[in-house]
Each structure stands twice: as structure tokens, then as C-alpha cells.
Amino acid sequence: MIIHIVAGGPTNFLPHLQAYDGEDVYWVGVDRGVLALLHAGIMPKRAFGDFDSINEQELQQLKMKLPHIDIWPAEKDQTDTDIALEWALEQQATKIRLFGATGGRLDHLFGNVQLLFKGKDGQIELIDRQNVVTLYRNGEHIVEKRDEYTYISFIPLTPIRALTLRGFKYPLDACDVPLGSTLCVSNELIHHFGTFSFAEGILMMIRSKDEK
Incomplete structure (x- = not known):
């Protein structure tokens, strides 16, 4: 299984997501990354996050559209992206690609780079418009x-x-x-x-x- 996770980072750092789509890809949205997926014409099969970066009306619309949405409290010991990644690893995905995890706040960037330690060699790719890590x-x-x-x-x-x-x-x-x-x-x-x-x-x- 190939799992693509779109986090809630600045959308101007995102590559063209449709180029990574395919029948064997399972898309996951994280917080505001769900909106980025929908804007790209991709319906995520699952979503994770506290969704504190969207308003209540947007959240209610997501609840109606998405087949699976896991809402977490804002105060927790992991980031939303970390939670989604651990779920993907539990599915024994052969490849996990992480988008929307660069740009903006440096604490988010360095935290997301640290998530690469959780996978096997080359299993997790952190991707933006210019880089694959x-x-x-x-x-x-x-x-x-x-x-x-x-x-x-x-x-x-x-x-x-x-x-x-x-x-x-x-x-x-x-x-x-x-x-x-x-x-x-x-x-x-x-x-x-x-x-x-x-x-x-x-x-x-x-x-x-x-x-x-």
C-alpha cells in the first residue's frame, strides 16, 4: 500500500498533487491539508487533526464529505502529522509520502524532518515543490x-x-x-x-x- 499524507503547511510549497495520484494510492488529509486535497480534486479516504486551523462551518462540511475523520484535542503530546504518520505505519505501507510539511514555521519543519526516523530506509519521503527528503x-x-x-x-x-x-x-x-x-x-x-x-x-x- 502507498499512503500519501497532506499536512496543513503553506499551500504554495505543495507540488502538483494530481501528479502523485493513482489507483494504488490511499490519500490522507491532516487538519487544513484536507482542504488542499479537496481543492486539488482529490477526496481523502481518511483525515486526522484537531482542525484548529479551520472554522466551525468548514469542519461541519468536512464531516459530511469525508468517510473517516478522526478529531483530536488541541492539547496533546503529538502533532497531527505525527498521529497520521503513525497510523500509516500501522497499515504497513510500503511507501509513505508526506506533503504540506515544509514552509512556514521552522518548528514544524524540523519536527516533520524528525518523523523520518520512524520509518525504514527510504520508506518515508518528505516532498515539496523543490525537494524530496x-x-x-x-x-x-x-x-x-x-x-x-x-x-x-x-x-x-x-x-x-x-x-x-x-x-x-x-x-x-x-x-x-x-x-x-x-x-x-x-x-x-x-x-x-x-x-x-x-x-x-x-x-x-x-x-x-x-x-x-
């Missing part, structure tokens, strides 16, 4: 070239031991990368696919492109 633990991983994204960056979330990059414009061979390093920012694939491997640590991969 995934997280990987030690081992060897294959990355395919995607023409719409020019750059691939690797950001250490812990100290990284013995990082090796193959098939990249700037290769590495068993290089230790400390926290705070910008060594692996703005790399590019030079073949249809490449590999990256490391012996220890947690690494964030960011595919990105410049705004046109």
Missing part, C-alpha cells in the same frame, strides 16, 4: 537518477563512518563525515543510477532543484 541507516543503497531533480545532497544526522559514493560527479571512498559537514551538499549523479554506502550512522538524502 529521505533518511537512511548504515548499509549500501541504490539511488536512481530522476531528471526533474538536478542535485542530490547527503546530510549527516549523526557522525558518518566510511561513506562511499559511486556514480556521482563527486565520488567518495570510505570517507568519515562529521556532524556539521557540508562536504556532500549539491552532488549530482552522472549515470542512470549510483550507490552510496556507509558503515555507521544515519544519513539524510535530499533531492533538490532550483525554483524556476
Whole structure:
């Protein structure tokens, strides 16, 4: 199962959601993200949130339209997006794509990046108009070239031991990368696919492109 979650971040950071639609996709709205989905012509099958960012009239309309809506109190120990993500993981989704989770407040952004830790390697993707963010633990991983994204960056979330990059414009061979390093920012694939491997640590991969 593929689950797409649309959170309530600024809509100008959203990619074209219809491009990610398909018969095998299960759409979930989070708080104001439900309205973004409806505006895109997509009916979410489930919704989560305290819905404190919409008015009472909008909430009543959502209750009538949506097949499943889980309303949570505003005061709780998790964000609405976290609750929706944990539900998606319980469904054993093979891929979870998270939209509407960037832009605006930085505490929301960094909190949503931390949610990537909850999935397996590459299972959760955080996507906006210019970026796709995934997280990987030690081992060897294959990355395919995607023409719409020019750059691939690797950001250490812990100290990284013995990082090796193959098939990249700037290769590495068993290089230790400390926290705070910008060594692996703005790399590019030079073949249809490449590999990256490391012996220890947690690494964030960011595919990105410049705004046109």
C-alpha cells in the first residue's frame, strides 16, 4: 500500500498533487491539508487533526464529505502529522509520502524532518515543490537518477563512518563525515543510477532543484 499524507503547511510549497495520484494510492488529509486535497480534486479516504486551523462551518462540511475523520484535542503530546504518520505505519505501507510539511514555521519543519526516523530506509519521503527528503541507516543503497531533480545532497544526522559514493560527479571512498559537514551538499549523479554506502550512522538524502 502507498499512503500519501497532506499536512496543513503553506499551500504554495505543495507540488502538483494530481501528479502523485493513482489507483494504488490511499490519500490522507491532516487538519487544513484536507482542504488542499479537496481543492486539488482529490477526496481523502481518511483525515486526522484537531482542525484548529479551520472554522466551525468548514469542519461541519468536512464531516459530511469525508468517510473517516478522526478529531483530536488541541492539547496533546503529538502533532497531527505525527498521529497520521503513525497510523500509516500501522497499515504497513510500503511507501509513505508526506506533503504540506515544509514552509512556514521552522518548528514544524524540523519536527516533520524528525518523523523520518520512524520509518525504514527510504520508506518515508518528505516532498515539496523543490525537494524530496529521505533518511537512511548504515548499509549500501541504490539511488536512481530522476531528471526533474538536478542535485542530490547527503546530510549527516549523526557522525558518518566510511561513506562511499559511486556514480556521482563527486565520488567518495570510505570517507568519515562529521556532524556539521557540508562536504556532500549539491552532488549530482552522472549515470542512470549510483550507490552510496556507509558503515555507521544515519544519513539524510535530499533531492533538490532550483525554483524556476
